[in-house]
Amino acid sequence: FAFVAVCSYICMNFFEMTYMQYSLFYGGICVVSFTAPFVYLYLDKRFQSKNILLACFGLLALTTAGLILFGKISPLLLLLVFIPYTYAEGISRPLGMVLLLNQHDDTSGAASALTSFATSIIGTLGTVIATMAWSNYIDGLFWTFLGCFVLAFGLWGLLIKLKVKL
Numbered sequence: 170f171a172f173v174a175v176c177s178y179i180c181m182n183f184f185e186m187t188y189m190q191y192s193l194f195y196g197g198i199c200v201v202s203f204t205a206p207f208v209y210l211y212l213d214k215r216f217q218s219k220n221i222l223l224a225c226f227g228l229l230a231l232t233t234a235g236l237i238l239f240g241k242i243s244p245l246l247l248l249l250v251f252i253p254y255t256y257a258e259g260i261s262r263p264l265g266m267v268l269l270l271n272q273h274d275d276t277s278g279a280a281s282a283l284t285s286f287a288t289s290i291i292g293t294l295g296t297v298i299a300t301m302a303w304s305n306y307i308d309g310l311f312w313t314f315l316g317c318f319v320l321a322f323g324l325w326g327l328l329i330k331l332k333v334k335l
Contacts, residue, residue, distance in 0.1 A: 170292030171299035171313045172251070175306040183305055184244045194248055201252050205259020212260065213267075221264055222325065228257035229318050236311040247307070254314070 176198075180191040212221050235250035269284060270277045295313050303309035 171295035174296040175299050179306045201255045202259050205256050206263055209260040209263050225257040225261040228253035233314040233318055240307045
């Protein structure tokens with residue numbers, strides 16, 4: 170949500186892109202996003218869930234580092250920096266739903282509703298953080314992504330410590 174909230178400002182104000190250039194940029198991200206669940210289906214048949222999740226953490230870390238190192242240089246580099254994140258999000262979302270819904274057969278409706286609620290709340294917080302008064306929105310995205318990475322990785326570590334089956 171943070172990326173969606175500030176993407177147009179970054180492209181049109183920071184990089185001074187035209188509406189058409191921004192549309193192509195955003196369309197490129199959408200194409201990648203569309204392919205990510207198919208990549209998940211491929212990976213799910215070949216790797217354990219833990220390994221897929223670790224790969225997603227790696228992709229998120231790659232995007233976070235890329236944002237601060239290359240995100241301000243050009244729109245093309247920003248697009249390339251966001252491809253790993255787009256795959257991480259598009260792969261981890263169905264993976265998370267499968268893992269969560271397989272925990273208890275009788276509570277799948279409640280689990281689905283809870284994940285939708287949590288996604289909305291976390292997305293809203295991400296949007297608020299990314300749109301704060303940063304020197305530029307790329308810095309805001311970096312800090313948002315870094316915070317999300319640290320929180321998610323920490324919670325994942327806690328689940329491993331508690332021996333939750335993934």
